[in-house]
Amino acid sequence: MRRLRDLLRSAILRGTFPGGVLPTEAELMASYGATRATVRETLAVLRREGLIDRRPGVGTHVVVKAVMTQLVEAHGVEPPGQESLLNRRLRARELDRSMIPLPHLAADRLGVPAGVPCLRLEYVSLFGDEPHGMATNYVLNPEAGRMRDQPFVHDWYALLNEAGVGYEQSEFVCGCAPADAATAALLGIAEGSPLITIEQVISDASGRPFNLAYIHVRGDRFLFVSSAARRH
Amino acid sequence: MRRLRDLLRSAILRGTFPGGVLPTEAELMASYGATRATVRETLAVLRREGLIDRRPGVGTHVVVKAVMTQLVEAHGVEPPGQESLLNRRLRARELDRSMIPLPHLAADRLGVPAGVPCLRLEYVSLFGDEPHGMATNYVLNPEAGRMRDQPFVHDWYALLNEAGVGYEQSEFVCGCAPADAATAALLGIAEGSPLITIEQVISDASGRPFNLAYIHVRGDRFLFVSSAARRH
Secondary structure, eight states: OHHHHHHHHHHHHHTOSGGGBOOOHHHHHHHHTOOHHHHHHHHHHHHHTTSEEEETTTEEEEOOOOEEEEHHHHTTOSOOOTTOTTTTTEEEEEEEEEEEEOOHHHHHHHTSOTTOEEEEEEEEEEETTEEEEEEEEEEETTHHHHHTTOOOOSOHHHHHHHTTOOOOEEEEEEEEEEOOHHHHHHHTSOTTOEEEEEEEEEEOTTSOEEEEEEEEEOTTTEEEEEEEEOOO | OHHHHHHHHHHHHHTOSGGGBOOOHHHHHHHHTOOHHHHHHHHHHHHHTTSEEEETTTEEEEOOOOEEEEHHHHTTOSOOOTTOTTTTTEEEEEEEEEEEEOOHHHHHHHTSOTTOEEEEEEEEEEETTEEEEEEEEEEETTHHHHHTTOOOOSOHHHHHHHTTOOOOEEEEEEEEEEOOHHHHHHHTSOTTOEEEEEEEEEEOTTSOEEEEEEEEEOTTTEEEEEEEEOOO
């Protein structure tokens, strides 16, 4: 079940089934040496995940396709490609933009005293009509001052650029966590759905961290691609 | 709640609370301008995630600490650091090792005909006594032949090295998914718990992909660190 699920899930998300039509139960049984019960259970899991739809007499259809982002582009330090999500294909819906005293734990992370003024900017990121993720950003001065009144239209890096905020380095700490009720409602998913968590720190040319972000991405269809080769 | 959860979660996983003791409810209310109800709800969510324990009269304690892995080391193309998980700190528990005809969808992904012989090697990866993740690998010949009888002790890259299998490139497609019942049982977590999913393709020096893996990692405490800087 697990093995078939992994293989089908990947092929569904990559959009490799012609016309979005999955093989029949009989074909899957033959191809994978699986029992009918296993095939049905696997398809049921994929349907519960919202990846496929099954209709009697019609068959099994793919209902989503993954959107892939190169991790290096997600870091914001490489120019986005033509097809990239970060090439103005996302839209931001602001939830909160306010100057606040920097909270203690955020201050620890940025290495500055708690209570210094910071811009808190919280938003949902949309791809088409679909929520892609949400993020809470804490930005220190002087960058906060430049960003405070800058319209936020596309993605975070476009906002930084438009506000004239330069940056050099980006660090991610990536994991996953179940969506809490409020986040789930904002993203249109069930409470407890798995989300990719990214804690990001962005630093300027002198290495000073000025931006801390807590990002939650729908990792069921927004995937990150990372490639590495040996150096010689 | 969401904001406080993000900040506390990060600090818990990073091990930044002295002695593993969280601030009191009153301190958290004062520091974050939160109501007692919000603080309690947040701590309840973190407890349900298995990150903290709360005892009346004793307070709130951290019960786990995250294990961080550099993503570039996870790719297997850089030598692991002294403290790295990939420096023989993981142990493999094999679930299956067999020569099978390569399944269709795996064949599509590797660009070879379905049915060619492949080594399927499935295992749980342990860090100390704690399951770190699990993976199903499909390996083509001639590499499969070299690995077929090689003892698997630590991590996948140690196995490749010990079997004399060279490789040059590694690609990850990362997302997340809820654990199915069988995977959850193997990893000692609840069904539906969020897992990081990594589809990996490893290629040789000629660029030929010879190894496909479906990896599931407990992303609630095994985190990946990725850093990027602008190139000039």
